[in-house]
Amino acid sequence: SQQGEEDPQALSIQEGENATMNCSYKTSINNLQWYRQNSGRGLVHLILIRSNEREKHSGRLRVTLDTSKKSSSLLITASRAADTASYFCATADTGGFKTIFGAGTRLFVKA
């Protein structure tokens, strides 16, 4: 069963703008991860935030986690055309072995 649900399903912005994607989940988690997938390729890990963390940064990425609302957001600042991809959130259950992916947000950055 799908754990995470993401919105929007698709997002189209101009280069230089910020992109925000949201993820909601249903059960208790050990951590939440964000991945990126270019068309027809494997997934690339972007950032992991643990359940006891509220915010994390990595370069132009900022991730927040609100465990009381069971939600997370991924912010990409100053977007570039090369950021065009699908972005997935994934939650690891408290047992730690099973990672369930959300449906993903397709981001299109126009040059």
Added chain:
Amino acid sequence: DAMVIQNPRYQVTQFGKPVTLSCSQTLNHNVMYWYQQKSSQAPKLLFHYYDKDFNNEADTPDNFQSRRPNTSFCFLDIRSPGLGDAAMYLCATSRVGGINEQFFGPGTRLTVL
């Protein structure tokens, strides 16, 4: 560079003809996963191995089997592919389950004729 390798990248098979997809890793990770991903959908976990311990997802069809002969290699066997099995198959590894990040291979695109 340490990595996850999947072969072949593209596989075409006939309806009902068994097919095997291969994954190898140089990361020496304990856990290896197989995911199925259909167009515009999330990757769906089929099963995973923690070392030699096999863990099947409850909704993974019996048609899908897996083998892990050693730490480095893991195979996905589809015994009788149907048209609905056409998808991208992704292999991933991690050090200790979902606590750590997963490293994905490039995927194998399976076409069933």
